[in-house]
Structure formats: C-alpha cells, structure tokens
Amino acid sequence: MPIPEEMRNRHTVRKYIERPLPESVVALLAERVRQHNDAHATNIRLVTEDSSCFGPLTRLVLAKGVRNYLVMAGDDTPEANEQLGWCGADLMLYAQELGLNSWWVSGTFSRRGAARAAGVSGKVVGVIAVGYGTTQGTPHRSKAASEVSSYEGEAPAWFVEGVKATLLAPTAMNKQAFHIKGRGDEVSLNYDKGACSDIDHGLVRYHFEIGAGRENFVWEHR
Numbered sequence: 001m002p003i004p005e006e007m008r009n010r011h012t013v014r015k016y017i018e019r020p021l022p023e024s025v026v027a028l029l030a031e032r033v034r035q036h037n038d039a040h041a042t043n044i045r046l047v048t049e050d051s052s053c054f055g056p057l058t059r060l061v062l063a064k065g066v067r068n069y070l071v072m073a074g075d076d077t078p079e080a081n082e083q084l085g086w087c088g089a090d091l092m093l094y095a096q097e098l099g100l101n102s103w104w105v106s107g108t109f110s111r112r113g114a115a116r117a118a119g120v121s122g123k124v125v126g127v128i129a130v131g132y133g134t135t136q137g138t139p140h141r142s143k144a145a146s147e148v149s150s151y152e153g154e155a156p157a158w159f160v161e162g163v164k165a166t167l168l169a170p171t172a173m174n175k176q177a178f179h180i181k182g183r184g185d186e187v188s189l190n191y192d193k194g195a196c197s198d199i200d201h202g203l204v205r206y207h208f209e210i211g212a213g214r215e216n217f218v219w220e221h222r
C-alpha cells in the first residue's frame, strides 16, 4: 500500500498559534475518540481550550500555545499501554488529515492536571497536543530499514512498505528500538524494554499495519 500522505507529513510540533479548533473539527475528533473507547475499552478524552496539562514553566518555554489535547488513559497494564499507543497513532494521523499538527508527550506534562481537566480515572500514559502549529515540524532522524527489520527470503513489497511506515512513526526520544521479522505472511514485532516501550510498540504496530495493508499478513502470536 502506498504510504499515506499524512504519515509522511506528520512531525512533532510543540508550538501552536492561537487559532481555536473549529466546532466541526472538534466533533470529528471527539467521534473518533468515542469509537476507540468503544472498540478498545480505552479511556481517551479530548480536552479543548485548556492548558492545565502543562506546568507554567513548560508552557512558557517548550509547549507554547498548547490549548487542545487528547488525554491518553486506560487500565494500568502493558496491554492497555500498547493499545493506547495504537489508538494514539490513529488519532495523530487523523488529526493530520484534519489539517492539525500534533505532539505525543509522556514525560514533560502534568499527569494530575491532565486527569483533572479530562475528568478521567485510570492511568494517564500521556497527552497528545493537537492544534495549528507555528510550523509543520521536521522529519526525524531515522534508522535504516535494514537496522530494524529482516525477512526470511526475498521481502515482498508489502513488507518493505510496512517497514518504511514504521520508520515514520513517532517513538519516545526517537529511539526506534524495535525489530520486525517476516517469514511468509507472518510478521513479529519485538521492542527493547524501556519506559515507554509498550506505547511505542502500539504506535509502530499501527504504522506497520497501514503501510503493509492488514490483508497481506498476520501478526505472529496474536
């Protein structure tokens, strides 16, 4: 499958202009969030016109103009974290399709402020800022496909495209600490364990599925 434009164009954007999200965009994003929560038992919320997910210093220096964000919450399990990564990848690409920029934050945010603003219980694993960026961001430095993947025999086109898509995924500190193996139509994804590895795993899994086309392969052990 050709890599979607929004996947190529999505880059982290940390500063936003003061343009509110149109009501139609809020409604579309909220509906996508509702679909994820219904399908995956996640507890994601869209918060608009609020910046309490960041402390005053972060707002001043790093996260200028962030006033809309998704609170990524769910059960406190590795599986739930991975699922939130997968849903977050979809939501970031959907935001991009709606003309917005985005930024996943799992470190430099106020967990309590975000939970309170969203009125959620459960573990908040991060927030995704959304809005109109001051820039479109820049492509991240990337590993080569050969560093993160291997295929037994000659790799089919869907595998090559899937791996390309994973290299466009956001990962915590841009680590790209994963390895994808393919054999026949079976694919496995392994991730080095780390602070955000379950979330990253979900983000990368979503990107592979889109790049490769879900009809072309099956995940091993799933």
Ligand SMILES: Cc1cc2nc3c(=O)[nH]c(=O)nc-3n(C[C@H](O)[C@H](O)[C@H](O)COP(=O)(O)O)c2cc1C
Pocket: 010, 011, 012, 103, 104, 105, 106, 107, 108, 109, 126, 137, 138, 139, 140, 168, 169, 170, 171, 172, 173, 174, 196, 199, 200, 203
């Ligand atoms: C799970 C996760 C956690 C992240 N946490 C932070 C963070 O705490 N602070 C920050 O500035 N960026 C954070 N980022 C953004 C990454 O640094 C960024 O996605 C990565 O450098 C790749 O760049 P890209 O998003 O432009 O592709 C996080 C990204 C992910 C996926």
